[in-house]
Amino acid sequence: MQIAVVGTGYVGLVTGVCLSDIGHHVICVDIDEQKVERMRKGISPIYEPGLEELMVKNYEAGRLNFTTEHNKAFKDADVIYIAVGTPQQEDGTADLRFVEQVAIDIAENLQKDAIVITKSTVPVGTNEKVKRIILEHIKADVKVEVASNPEFLREGSAVSDTFNGDRIVIGTESEEAANTLEELYKPFGIPVFKTDIRSAEMIKYASNAFLATKISFINEISNLCEKLGANVGDVAQGMGMDDRIGNKFLQAGIGYGGSCFPKDTNALVQIASFVEHEFNLLKSVIQVNNEQQRLLMKKAKERFGSLKGMKIALLGLAFKPNTDDMREAASIILSEELVKEGAEVIAYDPISMDNAKKLLPEQVQYAGSAEEAVKRADVVFIVTEWNEVKEITFTDYENWLEIPVIFDGRNCYSLEEARKHRVEYHSIGRRSIYPD
Numbered sequence: 001m002q003i004a005v006v007g008t009g010y011v012g013l014v015t016g017v018c019l020s021d022i023g024h025h026v027i028c029v030d031i032d033e034q035k036v037e038r039m040r041k042g043i044s045p046i047y048e049p050g051l052e053e054l055m056v057k058n059y060e061a062g063r064l065n066f067t068t069e070h071n072k073a074f075k076d077a078d079v080i081y082i083a084v085g086t087p088q089q090e091d092g093t094a095d096l097r098f099v100e101q102v103a104i105d106i107a108e109n110l111q112k113d114a115i116v117i118t119k120s121t122v123p124v125g126t127n128e129k130v131k132r133i134i135l136e137h138i139k140a141d142v143k144v145e146v147a148s149n150p151e152f153l154r155e156g157s158a159v160s161d162t163f164n165g166d167r168i169v170i171g172t173e174s175e176e177a178a179n180t181l182e183e184l185y186k187p188f189g190i191p192v193f194k195t196d197i198r199s200a201e202m203i204k205y206a207s208n209a210f211l212a213t214k215i216s217f218i219n220e221i222s223n224l225c226e227k228l229g230a231n232v233g234d235v236a237q238g239m240g241m242d243d244r245i246g247n248k249f250l251q252a253g254i255g256y257g258g259s260c261f262p263k264d265t266n267a268l269v270q271i272a273s274f275v276e277h278e279f280n281l282l283k284s285v286i287q288v289n290n291e292q293q294r295l296l297m298k299k300a301k302e303r304f305g306s307l308k309g310m311k312i313a314l315l316g317l318a319f320k321p322n323t324d325d326m327r328e329a330a331s332i333i334l335s336e337e338l339v340k341e342g343a344e345v346i347a348y349d350p351i352s353m354d355n356a357k358k359l360l361p362e363q364v365q366y367a368g369s370a371e372e373a374v375k376r377a378d379v380v381f382i383v384t385e386w387n388e389v390k391e392i393t394f395t396d397y398e399n400w401l402e403i404p405v406i407f408d409g410r411n412c413y414s415l416e417e418a419r420k421h422r423v424e425y426h427s428i429g430r431r432s433i434y435p436d
């Protein structure tokens with residue numbers, strides 16, 4: 001099939017590249033000329049394991065191309081994906097300006113029957129709005145269907161998630177469109193769930209809200225574990241052995257970040273309020289997360305009283321490992337608050353330093369390696385569980401710091417290991433360990 005993908009962010013680019021890899025002819029559209037030029041040269045605009053190789057392979061095979069010209073892309077397309085950004089506005093709602101503009105562009109350039117799919121996460125009812133916009137602006141005498149096909153991929157494993165996802169959700173107006181899309185996705189061999197458009201739109205929000213709830217739930221349990229002397233790791237493991245609960249997404253830590261959970265949970269609270277529904281459960285999930293992101297700082301303050309003048313190493317800055325994405329990362333709020341407290345922050349991340357420099361307070365200093373950051377500090381905060389960070393041993397800490405004090409926001413080490421060393425070790429939902 002001939003496919004056009006508008007927007008080459010995480011979702012658009014991964015979708016385009018993977019669809020070309022299963023044999024479709026894909027043209028990716030972006031307004032950024034330099035970005036398009038770089039992609040043609042085989043340079044991926046995002047850090048995503050496996051993506052660049054696949055991009056080059058399919059570009060060279062002539063199945064994948066990049067352009068800034070909408071008309072060129074839409075002319076022959078059977079299926080057009082809208083994968084542009086839907087940034088969060090001040091009030092928590094999604095800004096749909098880019099989606100609406102693409103809908104107009106499609107209408108003005110379409111020359112044959114097509115299915116227009118929204119991949120961006122959009123409020124329930126947006127696909128109907130997209131359809132209205134297209135019908136208002138359409139020039140040629142062609143039939144257009146809209147479909148919701150939400151994206152569930154995770155950053156850092158986006159390519160493998162696309163090939164091995166749990167399900168593909170397709171919300172369409174007609175059965176014919178649903179069958180066409182099912183055919184399009186067949187080579188992936190992933191179960192397809194077909195439903196109406198509004199339900200498909202809702203599945204995306206409900207899934208992300210549920211996963212965020214799992215995280216905030218286990219984090220709340222971890223705070224209780226600390227007070228009651230239980231170990232959250234064991235509690236999560238014991239809970240997860242019940243198939244109804246499942247053992248995934250029960251890793252206690254310093255909260256969720258990233259481009260999806262914070263934005264989508266806020267948006268769903270707003271969507272609910274528009275139909276006069278107070279989504280109290282989700283509001284609490286968000287509140288728990290906001291507090292959790294500050295937890296290391298709270299623990300350090302309880303331990304030391306004041307953090308003024310203290311040198312604190314932040315290890316890992318991205319919102320999770322294997323990505324350079326800093327959106328809603330705990331490191332942002334932590335460094336802002338630490339600077340406010342008068343602490344000196346020495347930050348390190350294996351990949352996202354350039355992005356971090358744009359977002360963290362200007363007082364933050366940067367180290368060239370985790371070792372350097374630790375050696376320059378009095379206290380260590382483990383913020384993101386990169387392998388490079390987890391591979392640092394307690395023996396290393398003992399060699400690098402006179403009295404190692406570690407606040408581990410991702411429970412990277414076992415307490416048994418900590419007890420064997422001359423370290424002070426504070427983690428999440430577990431007892432603190434002090435040197436003898």
Ligand code: UDX
Nearest residue numbers: 151152153154155249250251255256257258260319320
């Ligand atoms: C998420 C969803 O998983 C994906 O389906 C959706 O399409 C987009 O949002 P992503 O944001 O890439 O994907 O990352 P994910 O791996 O889900 O992690 C999100 C955040 O939750 C990270 O900050 C991570 O550290 C945190 N997390 C995750 C936990 O704190 N505990 C867990 O058990 C799992």
